[in-house]
Amino acid sequence: MKKILVIGAHPDDCDIYAGGCAALWSDRGDQVSFISMTNGNAGHHREAPDKLEKRRREEAKRAAGVLKVSYEILGHDDGCLVPSLENRLDLIRRVRKSAPDLILTHRPNDYHPDHRYTSTLVQDAAYMVTVPLVCPEVPHLENNPVIAYLFDEFTRPAPFRADVAVDIDSVAERKWRALDCHESQFYEWLAYNMRPGTENVPTEAGERLLWLQNTWGEILERPAESCRQRLVETYGSAHGAGVTFAEAFELSEFGGQPGKEELSALFPGQAPGAD
Numbered sequence: 015m016k017k018i019l020v021i022g023a024h025p026d027d028c029d030i031y032a033g034g035c036a037a038l039w040s041d042r043g044d045q046v047s048f049i050s051m052t053n054g055n056a057g058h059h060r061e062a063p064d065k066l067e068k069r070r071r072e073e074a075k076r077a078a079g080v081l082k083v084s085y086e087i088l089g090h091d092d093g094c095l096v097p098s099l100e101n102r103l104d105l106i107r108r109v110r111k112s113a114p115d116l117i118l119t120h121r122p123n124d125y126h127p128d129h130r131y132t133s134t135l136v137q138d139a140a141y142m143v144t145v146p147l148v149c150p151e152v153p154h155l156e157n158n159p160v161i162a163y164l165f166d167e168f169t170r171p172a173p174f175r176a177d178v179a180v181d182i183d184s185v186a187e188r189k190w191r192a193l194d195c196h197e198s199q200f201y202e203w204l205a206y207n208m209r210p211g212t213e214n215v216p217t218e219a220g221e222r223l224l225w226l227q228n229t230w231g232e233i234l235e236r237p238a239e240s241c242r243q244r245l246v247e248t249y250g251s252a253h254g255a256g257v258t259f260a261e262a263f264e265l266s267e268f269g270g271q272p273g274k275e276e277l278s279a280l281f282p283g284q285a286p287g288a289d
């Protein structure tokens with residue numbers, strides 16, 4: 015049994031970038047914990063922050079039920095996360111208590127300050143989790159957990175490198191249902207802020223899920239397209255070429271460095287010796 019800790023900035027990031035793997039992990043008996051560093055209380059155009067936070071906590075709880083993970087939402091206000099010493103020490107304690115084999119988080123160069131500082135905080139906590147005299151009240155870890163970054167399309171200072179790509183087609187339906195739980199985001203805020211306007215969002219639940227798949231399908235297909243070479247190397251040419259939805263990860267230099275065998279034990283579908 016592996017322990018996987020996914021640390022996102024907002025109460026939907028873990029689901030978007032690792033929801034498929036989370037379903038695969040929980041199905042094979044691994045323990046998956048999602049943490050949202052912020053409470054998501056700025057992710058709306060008309061909802062009051064306190065009411066929005068309450069909604070988002072409930073949405074995350076529902077999504078956690080779909081993916082069979084635990085979901086913890088910390089109290090930092092959305093848009094206001096800073097890489098302070100206090101926040102670093104808090105994260106060191108949390109990581110030690112959960113003692114994960116693998117941590118997933120955003121890459122450090124990302125458009126959103128909360129994503130950037132979530133990544134900074136994880137990187138600042140890495141290694142320090144093994145130092146006994148830092149936060150001595152919580153026992154330190156013997157080993158630095160493996161850290162991998164979630165997929166993105168930013169290119170400066172370096173484009174995403176797919177060290178691992180996982181075929182999530184078998185659980186894509188569950189990932190869609192998890193995203194569907196985040197009503198305040200996909201059907202309200204993101205429709206307003208990013209695409210394609212709120213006026214065309216259906217009100218009926220089944221229609222809305224179809225609308226979500228039509229509207230966000232192209233975005234969720236990008237990791238597979240972008241990381242096709244890694245998928246082919248992992249699954250073989252026929253299988254790898256046919257994957258529609260994938261999740262991909264870049265190993266961080268600041269976490270433990272896994273060998274091939276450990277990597278294949280950590281991530282689903284990574285049989286050692288696949289062509």
Ligand SMILES: [Zn+2]
Nearest residue numbers: 023024027129
């Ligand atoms: Zn986010």
